[in-house]
Amino acid sequence: MVDDWISALESERASMGRASASEKVADALRTRIIEGDLRPRTRLSEERIGAALGVSRNTLREAFHLLGHERLVVREFNRGVFVRALDHDDVRDLYRFRRILEVSSIRQAALDGSDLTRLHAAVDEGGAAAAVEDWRGLGSANMHFHEALAALAGSRRVDEAMRQVLAEMRLVFSTMSDPRTFHEPYLEGNRQLAALLSAGNHDEAERALLTYLDRAEAQLLAAMSA
């Protein structure tokens, strides 16, 4: 059935006891989107989803606003909200932005010997996930690595921007069939990057990061064309 995710949504209905209703709805939808149950361009009908989750249209709309803010859905006036679909330009722009944020984070780390524990922890997390062939988990670890990398800039707003970017990256990955292909090659890259930073070799780290991002971008673009 095409509407299989509706039942998946209903299963999330249990965990909605506390906090703001709209946030819980947003959580549920976010999970469905990231897990790939809700494909890009899918229209999110207020009526059906409201019924599935047992919330009113108003609350649902607030949730849509939250997801729109995270760029996971787009709202088209008088037409509804749709799961966001990223094109090649989006991916190129995402990586352009990532280069800016992550390179400047490394440069900041070069100035003030930052704390690299989070970074190494993310590497370890990735190693553990790969060891048990949990490729989705490896993907998350990868995200954590880059989140930790951006955190070296020591700026709340950089953190926030990076989280935003990574959420959009998940949107891209959600459409890919084989997570391993897109995450496993970068485990070693992360390890090397962390090592270079630990060694204080920031120039080399910057170069490595740029090659890393170039490669990832090219791979994603190629996969999107196919």
Place this chain on the structure above:
Amino acid sequence: MVDDWISALESERASMGRASASEKVADALRTRIIEGDLRPRTRLSEERIGAALGVSRNTLREAFHLLGHERLVVREFNRGVFVRALDHDDVRDLYRFRRILEVSSIRQAALDGSDLTRLHAAVDEGGAAAAVEDWRGLGSANMHFHEALAALAGSRRVDEAMRQVLAEMRLVFSTMSDPRTFHEPYLEGNRQLAALLSAGNHDEAERALLTYLDRAEAQLLAAMSA
């Protein structure tokens, strides 16, 4: 009367004929906040503002979401929404972020000889505003200058991030009594920066920009302490 801005809001009620109601409400409130009529920490009562603008609570709430997304207001659960109040840390973080975005824009411009017309247009706009002593207009021109500067990065997401940052900057300026002090000194700085970029002297431009931002940050922080 303390509630003078209520009538100012009502005057905006006329211009609300087209487009989404919530966006219009957000526009009206945004103006009031930026103009300084709504001071930081002011609580935005759903009842009173809804009545003043003639919209329902639900629509008003959607508008609050939009403004929250722009970080002009903060929503506190079960307590209401308040005009955002920035502290010293916020200002420091804003400038940290601006350095990252604007420096990388200049570096990008160094790689691909970007189009500088918007930049020069913003300089001219500032000159014209200063000539007639329109200091608020000079402030806007200043924003446009840095928006144009960030645009050199050639990234939609950088543009968006910069707009976000500048909106927060307006929030700071809205609390300042004398706009001239905070905008006039930078007219010459903008002119020089544009000239350096036109001349292709990007290294010097980068240094000038950093001094520029350091000075602006220090001046704002000093003003906030007073």
Place this chain on the structure above:
DNA sequence: TATTGCGGGATTGTTCAACAATCGCTAGTT
């Protein structure tokens, strides 16, 4: 005096039902 606990009023959070505005599609016309 300071603090704790307890109303009670005011405000926000959420739901519901209704209507207006708009869109997309289909059928009919030329």
Place this chain on the structure above:
DNA sequence: AACTAGCGATTGTTGAACAATCCCGCAATA
């Protein structure tokens, strides 16, 4: 085939209602 009118479905917006929560004053207590 193209174009238009109309219709059904969906979103946009409203208003009212109720529940949940917070704020503030007041009394009781130590």
